[in-house]
Amino acid sequence: MPKPVDLTHLTDVPTDDGHFGIFGGQFVAETLFEALDELKEVYEGCLQDPVFLKQFDDDLRHYVGRPSPLYHAERWSRELGGAQIYLKREDLNHTGAHKVNNTIGQALLAKRIGKSRIIAETGAGQHGVATATVAARLGLECVVYMGSEDVKRQALNVYRMRLLGATVIPVDSGSKTLKDALNEAMRDWVTNVDNTFYIIGTVAGPHPYPAMVRDFQSVIGREAREQIQEQAGRLPDALVACVGGGSNAIGLFYPFINDEAVKLYGVEAAGLGLETGKHAAPLCAGKPGVLHGNRTYLMEDENGQIIETHSISAGLDYPGVGPEHAWLKDIGRGDYVAVTDDEALEGFHEMTKTEGILPALESSHAIAYTKKLAKTMTPDQIIIMNLSGRGDKDIHTVASIEGIEF
């Protein structure tokens, strides 16, 4: 029997060997263990190193533009008639999303370990752009793997990465999306492990990645926690964030995780509807399994094969999820819900027209759920929603749904 979880110490995860309850771990081929051990050692050292921490902090401030604002969406809150909604504006970061918080941190680690070449996987292209950006800045070679389906959907980001000097390699195997890009990046890493640092873009993969990416992203929640107390004089009642792999969500949640009164809502992509099977919601409709180096909830068939996912948003189109989310779900600390493509699109338009903010389709999932949630709450209550990225990259997708071609 597992020990009962002490709900006041939920930040003491993972264990030294990378487990969040039964989730997480290090499920990779033997060749990668040396690199993982090295990464873990260097990373843990950096967490205690004031020089590293100051450099990370300086880069976030002067290069990324942090702290990002916490914005009270008054008009939207009023129109919904429920809770007061505050938006954590990660869309205002350099490169347009939260992804850069993590790539800044990992690139500093790559430099410190002395690797000259960086690889990454990307879905929507935001992580690829954020990686190509830091690689350009540090003068490191950069190779980004991207499913050929996503290369088509996110042509603008592909061109941005190329402008930044990265090599974008379209991946044609499997479902040609994010999971296949991850497979290919793993194959590259196992081959070039001597000189290559793999910057994983989300809180998944083998230990120490889920913990490390969380730690880099938790600047979101630390800032939000201070900002809301400054602006509203108290902690929020609920946090809402979209969940693909789950890095923007865990980044917001983590600094609030021991505050039991703050409810955590992770919003997955229900695609065409959970009942259709065409979605990307492993926490809502999947089962535990092992993929990409960790045990977590997965979308799989009865033979344990990973099944193809569907979401209007390339960044959520992934059959797994970070192991910490799987654990938060199982211990009952996090609530995981899902909204459809159509609901997300509606959220996209509503945010644009009501607040003058054009959100990413990923973040639009959080918007759609915040709408529902706010209406069940009262005007003296507070929701912080993570507006994880801006929507410029999605204009083509939205336009083509409406029959407009440029």
Added chain:
Amino acid sequence: MSRISTVLEQLSKQNKTALVPFVTAGDPNPGWTVGILKALVESGADIIELGVPFSDPMADGPVIQKASERALAHNVGLKDVLAMVKRFREDNSVTPIVLMGYLNPVEVMGYDVFCKAAAEAGVDGVLTVDMPPEESADLVAALNQSGLDPIYLISPTSHQERIAKITSVASGYLYYVSLKGVTGSNALDEQAVCNKIKEIRTHTDIPIAVGFGIKDAETAKKVSKCADAVIVGSALVNKVEQYSQDFGAITTEITTLMSSIRQALDNE
């Protein structure tokens, strides 16, 4: 003693290197696999590694990825693979079969259920590429309970401490990955391989098989100087792909390749 250990011990007494071919179950279609296994035995296989198709074969190069895709096009699952082994065992009780694949299909079936079913079908060993010793206490217990050998990878990057950890749970043989990379890679460095094997032997008496980068008689012969077994995968799977419409051509081609390697190994 397990069927794997028996075979390897006999060969060792005769001063022979074992030949271990790899093919993916269900490639190019499920009905041909048992016939292909028989052809491998007739052309000199001592042990057979049978790949369990998986949707996300992260440690495999393009050749074996495509083999998985061809098998999955026929929905070949772990249960089907066990059924193939059972059919193979109807007239072969001597050639050990090792299932090689990824953890998730085994997780979904459940360790105990899988191990019992595998032993019953006539499987001898199990190699799950993405299951390191750190995570595998429960699986190893279940495998041992059913008399199956847990086979583990050791790589050029495995340092002393890891080799010790791996050899403490492994049995049957150790699979030494000859180079950093995925299956089907090139450029095998014979001297480096032999040095590492020497290092591994200071930890264990378990026989050592070498795979990745062995594609013909010449590369097999080089490695056989220090290895107890050589594993040939992508080179055979390439033939299956090339002649995927013609069962007769597949068996002819793999027989030719296997025989040339067998001959090179036996004329040491």
